[in-house]
Amino acid sequence: MRADATAVGPGGGGALGRAFIYGLLLVFAVIFLMPLFVMLVTSFKTLDEVHNGNMLALPQHWTIAPWLDAWGRACVGLSCNGIAGYFGNSIEMVVPAVAVSTLLGAVNGYVLTKWRFPGHKLVFGLMLFGCFIPFQAVLIPMARVLGLLGIGNSILGLILTHIVYGLGFTTLFFRNYYEAFPTELVRAAQIDGAGFWQIFRRILLPASGPIIIVTVIFQFTNIWNDFLFGSSFTSGANVPMTVALNNLVNTSTGVRQYNVDMAAAIIAAGPTLLVYIVAGRYFVRGLMAGAVKG
Amino acid sequence: MSSTTAISPAAIPRQRGARVQLADLLPRLVLAPSFAIVLVFVYGFILWTIYLSLTPSRMMPVYRLTGFDAYHRLWLLPNWYMALRNIAIFGCLYVVFCTGLGLLLAILLDQRIRAEGALRTIYLYPMAISFIVTGTAWKWFLNPGLGLEKTLHAWGWTSFHFDWLINTHMAIYTVVMAGVWQATGFCMAMFLAGLRGIDGEILRAAQIDGASAIATYRRIVIPMLRPVFLSAVIVLAHMAIKSYDLVIALTGGGPGNATELPSTFMYSYTFTRNEMSVGAASAVMMLMTIAAIIVPYLYSELRERAR
Amino acid sequence: MAFLEISGLRKRYHNLEVLKGIDLELEKGGFLVLVGPSGCGKSTLLNTIAGLEAFSEGEIRIDGEVVNQLRPSKRDIAMVFQSYALYPNMTVAQNIGFGMEMRGVPKPQREAAIQRVAGMLQISHLLGRRPSQLSGGQRQRVAMGRALVRDPRVFLFDEPLSNLDAKLRVDMRTEIKKLHAATGKTIVYVTHDQVEAMTLGTKIAVLKEGALQQVGTPAEVYNRPANLFVADFMGSPAMNLLPAQVTGSNGTAALTVARDGGAPIVLRIPPSVAAARLAPGQPVILGIRPEAITDPAGADRNSPWIDVQEAHVEIVEPAGSDTYVVTRAADKEVIARMRADAEVRPGSRIPFAFDLAKAVLFDPGSGQRLA
Numbered sequence: 001m002r003a004d005a006t007a008v009g010p011g012g013g014g015a016l017g018r019a020f021i022y023g024l025l026l027v028f029a030v031i032f033l034m035p036l037f038v039m040l041v042t043s044f045k046t047l048d049e050v051h052n053g054n055m056l057a058l059p060q061h062w063t064i065a066p067w068l069d070a071w072g073r074a075c076v077g078l079s080c081n082g083i084a085g086y087f088g089n090s091i092e093m094v095v096p097a098v099a100v101s102t103l104l105g106a107v108n109g110y111v112l113t114k115w116r117f118p119g120h121k122l123v124f125g126l127m128l129f130g131c132f133i134p135f136q137a138v139l140i141p142m143a144r145v146l147g148l149l150g151i152g153n154s155i156l157g158l159i160l161t162h163i164v165y166g167l168g169f170t171t172l173f174f175r176n177y178y179e180a181f182p183t184e185l186v187r188a189a190q191i192d193g194a195g196f197w198q199i200f201r202r203i204l205l206p207a208s209g210p211i212i213i214v215t216v217i218f219q220f221t222n223i224w225n226d227f228l229f230g231s232s233f234t235s236g237a238n239v240p241m242t243v244a245l246n247n248l249v250n251t252s253t254g255v256r257q258y259n260v261d262m263a264a265a266i267i268a269a270g271p272t273l274l275v276y277i278v279a280g281r282y283f284v285r286g287l288m289a290g291a292v293k294g
Numbered sequence: 295m296s297s298t299t300a301i302s303p304a305a306i307p308r309q310r311g312a313r314v315q316l317a318d319l320l321p322r323l324v325l326a327p328s329f330a331i332v333l334v335f336v337y338g339f340i341l342w343t344i345y346l347s348l349t350p351s352r353m354m355p356v357y358r359l360t361g362f363d364a365y366h367r368l369w370l371l372p373n374w375y376m377a378l379r380n381i382a383i384f385g386c387l388y389v390v391f392c393t394g395l396g397l398l399l400a401i402l403l404d405q406r407i408r409a410e411g412a413l414r415t416i417y418l419y420p421m422a423i424s425f426i427v428t429g430t431a432w433k434w435f436l437n438p439g440l441g442l443e444k445t446l447h448a449w450g451w452t453s454f455h456f457d458w459l460i461n462t463h464m465a466i467y468t469v470v471m472a473g474v475w476q477a478t479g480f481c482m483a484m485f486l487a488g489l490r491g492i493d494g495e496i497l498r499a500a501q502i503d504g505a506s507a508i509a510t511y512r513r514i515v516i517p518m519l520r521p522v523f524l525s526a527v528i529v530l531a532h533m534a535i536k537s538y539d540l541v542i543a544l545t546g547g548g549p550g551n552a553t554e555l556p557s558t559f560m561y562s563y564t565f566t567r568n569e570m571s572v573g574a575a576s577a578v579m580m581l582m583t584i585a586a587i588i589v590p591y592l593y594s595e596l597r598e599r600a601r
Numbered sequence: 602m603a604f605l606e607i608s609g610l611r612k613r614y615h616n617l618e619v620l621k622g623i624d625l626e627l628e629k630g631g632f633l634v635l636v637g638p639s640g641c642g643k644s645t646l647l648n649t650i651a652g653l654e655a656f657s658e659g660e661i662r663i664d665g666e667v668v669n670q671l672r673p674s675k676r677d678i679a680m681v682f683q684s685y686a687l688y689p690n691m692t693v694a695q696n697i698g699f700g701m702e703m704r705g706v707p708k709p710q711r712e713a714a715i716q717r718v719a720g721m722l723q724i725s726h727l728l729g730r731r732p733s734q735l736s737g738g739q740r741q742r743v744a745m746g747r748a749l750v751r752d753p754r755v756f757l758f759d760e761p762l763s764n765l766d767a768k769l770r771v772d773m774r775t776e777i778k779k780l781h782a783a784t785g786k787t788i789v790y791v792t793h794d795q796v797e798a799m800t801l802g803t804k805i806a807v808l809k810e811g812a813l814q815q816v817g818t819p820a821e822v823y824n825r826p827a828n829l830f831v832a833d834f835m836g837s838p839a840m841n842l843l844p845a846q847v848t849g850s851n852g853t854a855a856l857t858v859a860r861d862g863g864a865p866i867v868l869r870i871p872p873s874v875a876a877a878r879l880a881p882g883q884p885v886i887l888g889i890r891p892e893a894i895t896d897p898a899g900a901d902r903n904s905p906w907i908d909v910q911e912a913h914v915e916i917v918e919p920a921g922s923d924t925y926v927v928t929r930a931a932d933k934e935v936i937a938r939m940r941a942d943a944e945v946r947p948g949s950r951i952p953f954a955f956d957l958a959k960a961v962l963f964d965p966g967s968g969q970r971l972a
Contacts, residue, residue: 018405025402028395029416032475035431036419042434054448055434055441108328115321123329125596130336132588134536136560136577140346140570141339144355164335167328196320225424227539228557232565242426246543249430258434265430269423276422280415283422284483495686498653499747503700504674513699517690 043263066259076247086244097162098219105170113178114186131168162223177211218286221272347574364571377559385534391474396481404489418479429543432472462552488522604629610659621812632788634802642811643791679748680757685740687732694728697746718750758790795835807831829968832888840890843931847883858930866910871960886963893959894937900954908955
C-alpha cells in the first residue's frame with residue numbers, strides 16, 4: 001500500500017499551490033528579462049522599425065548596422081568614432097586597478113589576521129568605513145590632487161582613484177577569508193623557519209584561489225561599472241566606457257538613434273555580464289561578503 | 295629582510311633584541327602604506343571637504359574660513375529640498391520594495407523549485423550591469439510614445455497612458471522602478487541564504503505543532519531572518535544615498551529638477567554651477583547621514599567578532 | 602492489540618531501500634528504544650512514525666487507528682529533537698504554548714497548561730526567557746515541556762541527549778526515566794548509545810542498514826543477542842567473539858579455541874546451545890562477555906558452568922572498580938574483567954575462569970546465534 005506523502009517543510013503540498021508558485025516565479029522572470037530583451041531586440045532593428053513598430057516585437061529585418069555604428073561611427077560628444085576607443089580606455093583602467101587593489105588587499109588581510117598587533121581592530125575599522133563613504137565627500141579634494149599631480153584628465157588618474165577607494169573592500173574580503181584560515185599552519189611554518197613573505201607566498205596564497213576570484217570579480221564589476229569617478233576626473237577622449245555610453249545616449253544633436261544606443265549599452269554591459277554568467281557563484285559570494293559580515 | 299634560515303639556539307639570545315623588533319615591525323610596515331592611503335584619501339579628504347564647506351569657494355577653492363555660510367545657503371535652496379524629498383521617497387520605496395520582493399522571491403525559490411539555478415541567475419543579473427546601462431534600458435523601456443505605452447496600445451489597451459518619465463510628479467517613481475529592478479536580486483540572494491541557514495529541525499517541530507505554511511513563515515521563519523533584514527536595509531539605504539549613475543542615465547535629474555537627488559545636487563553645484571562650498575556642504579550632509587547608519591552597524595559587527 | 606503497531610514498513614529513496622520491512626509492536630505505556638550505528642535508519646523510522654517522512658509500503662497504527670494518511674499534527678504525537686528545535690524568537694512560555702495556539706486552545710487554558718508543565722519540569726522561573734539565554738540542560742527541559750504539554754498518545758525522542766556533556770547526559774537520562782514512570786506514556790526513543798538503550802527501554806529494537814536485527818527486552822538483547830552484530834554492538838566493552846571449533850559430539854562435545862604457539866583453550870559447550878545439534882568439526886564463534894571471564898576467586902562459586910583455563914596475560918588495565926586483563930586467543934584479543942584487587946602482572950600466566958552459563962555460540966557463515 002502506498003503511503004501518502006505527507007508534506008515536509010512549509011508550503012509543500014498541493015498541485016495547485018505548486019502551479020501558483022511556478023507561475024509567480026515565471027512572471028517575475030519575464031519582468032526581469034524584459035529590459036534586456038528589449039535592448040537586444042531594438043539593437044538589431046532599423047530605425048524605421050524602431051519608430052513604427054512595437055518595442056517588444058522581434059525585428060522583421062535583422063540588421064547589425066547599429067552594432068557597427070555603435071562600435072565605430074557613433075557620436076560621443078564631439079567626436080564621431082564610435083565607442084571602440086572608450087572600451088579600450090575602460091580595459092586600460094580596469095586591469096591595473098583590479099590587479100593592484102587585489103594584491104594590496106591580500107597582503108593587508110594577511111597582516112591583519114596572522115600578525116595581529118595592538119590596535120588592529122581600529123585600523124581595520126577605519127579602512128572598512130572607507131568602503132561606505134559617499135564618494136561625493138572626497139570628489140573635490142581628489143580632483144584637486146589629481147590636477148596637482150598632473151594626471152588630472154587621464155586613465156592613470158582613474159587607476160589611482162580606483163585603487164585607493166577599492167582598498168577597503170579588497171582588504172575586507174581577504175581579511176575575512178584569512179580569519180578563517182587556521183593560524184596553526186602559520187605558526188608551524190614559523191617554527192620551520194619561514195619568514196613573513198615566505199609564509200604568505202607558500203602557505204596562504206596557494207589556498208586563496210576562491211577569494212582571489214571573488215575579489216577580482218567584485219572589483220572588476222565595480223570599476224568597470226563606475227560612472228561618478230569617470231565623469232568627474234576625465235573628459236573628452238579619456239573617459240571610460242560608462243561615461244561614453246551616457247554621452248552617446250544623451251547627445252542631443254540630430255535624430256535619436258535608439259538602436260545604436262541599445263547596441264552601445266549592450267557592448268558596455270557585455271564584459272561584466274559575461275563574467276557574471278561564467279562565474280556567477282563567485283559573484284554572489286562577493287556581493288554577500290561586501291554586504292554582510294563576510 | 296626577514297631571516298629565513300634556522301637560527302641555532304646559541305645565536306638567539308644575542309640577536310633576539312634586533313630580530314624581535316624587526317619581526318614586529320615588518321607586518322606594520324607592510325600595512326602602513328595602505329593604511330596611510332586610507333587615512334589621507336578618505337579621512338584627510340573628508341576633512342578637506344568639510345573645510346571647503348566652511349569657505350566661500352565658488353569655482354576654485356578658497357581657503358579662508360567664513361563659517362557656516364554655505365550651510366545657510368544650502369538650506370535655503372529649493373533644489374536641496376527637492377533633493378531631500380526625492381531621496382526620502384526613493385530611499386523608502388527602494389528599501390521597502392527590494393526587501394519585500396526579495397523576501398517573496400527567496401521564499402518561493404526555497405520551495406524546492408526545479409529551475410532554481412536558472413531563476414536565481416535571472417533575478418541577479420541586473421546587479422552585474424552598470425547603473426548607466428540600467429538607466430539607458432529603462433529610459434527606452436518607459437519611453438513615452440515608443441516604449442511601454444506604444445506596446446500596450448498595439449495590444450489593444452489604447453487608453454493606457456504612461457508618461458511618468460517626463461512627468462514632474464511621477465518621474466521619481468521611474469527611478470524607484472529601475473532601482474528596484476536592479477537590486478531585488480541581491481536581496482533575494484541574501485534572504486535565500488538566510489532561509490537555507492534555518493535549522494530543519496525547527497521546521498519539523500512546527501509541523502508537529504500543527505502550524506500551517508503561512509503560520510510557520512509568519513511566526514517562525516521571518517522573525518528568524520531579522521539579522522538579514524537589518525543587513526539588507528543597511529546596504530540598500532547606503533546604495534540609495536549614493537545613487538547617482540542611475541538618475542543621470544534615466545532622467546538626468548529631470549525633468550527640470552524633478553528627480554534631483556543629493557548626489558546629483560552635489561555634482562551640479564560643484565562642477566556646473568560653480569558653487570563649490572555649497573556642493574561641499576551637501577557632500578558633508580550626505581556623509582553624516584551615511585555615517586549615522588553605518589557607524590553603529592560596523593561598531594556592533596566588529597565588537598561581536600571580538601567574542 | 603498493541604498500542605503502536607508497525608507492519609511491513611518499507612521506505613525506498615530513489616533506488617536505495619532505506620527501511621527494509623520493519624515489523625514492530627509496542628504495548629501501551631512501553632518504552633521502545635531504537636538503537637543502532639549512524640545511518641542505520643533509526644531516525645528515518647522515527648520520522649515515518651511522526652509523519653515527517655513518507656514511506657513506500659506498510660502500515661502504522663496508533664491505538665488501532667491507521668495513521669498513514671494523517672499529517673503529523675493530526676497523529677496526536679509529540680517529538681523531542683536532538684537539537685531541541687526551540688523557536689529562537691519566542692520565549693520559553695511561547696515555545697511551550699505554540700502547538701496549543703495552532704490548535705486554537707483558548708488563552709486561559711494555555712496558560713494553565715504551561716504553568717503545570719513548567720512546574721513539573723522545574724522551569725517555571727525560565728518562562729520569560731529566550732532559548733539563547735538558556736543552558737543545554739534547560740533547553741532540553743523546555744523541549745520536553747513542549748512535548749509534555751500536548752499530552753499526546755505517543756512521545757517520540759530523537760537522540761535528545763546527544764548534544765549534552767557526559768555528566769548532564771546521565772542526569773537527564775534519569776529525568777526521562779522518572780518522567781516515564783510518572784506519566785506512564787508510550788515512548789519511542791532513538792539513540793546510538795547502547796547504554797542509554799539498556800537503561801531506559803522496556804523494549805529494544807536494534808537496527809542495521811535499515812533492517813531489524815533483534816527486538817526484545819534489554820536482558821534478552823544483552824544476554825541472548827540474535828546475531829553477531831547485536832552481540833558486538835551492545836555492551837561496553839564489547840563481547841568477546843572468538844572463532845572456535847566443535848570437537849567430539851553429543852556427550853563429549855567440546856569447544857576448542859586455538860592459540861598461537863600454545864595449547865588451545867578447551868571449554869564445554871555452553872548450556873544456551875543444544876549440544877546434540879552440533880556436528881564435530883563445525884566452526885562456530887564463541888561469544889562471551891568480559892564480565893563472564895574473571896579470576897577464579899571472583900567467579901560465581903555456585904555455578905556449575907565455570908571452566909578454568911590458564912592463559913598468558915598481555916595487558917593489564919586497572920580501571921578503579923575492576924581490572925581489565927587482556928589475553929590472546931584465536932588471533933584475537935580476549936578481554937576479561939577481574940576484581941580490582943586481583944594480582945595480575947603482564948607477562949604472567951594465570952588461570953581465567955570462563956562462566957559458560959553466560960556464553961553463546963554463533964554460526965560464522967550467517968552470523969546468527971545457535972540455539
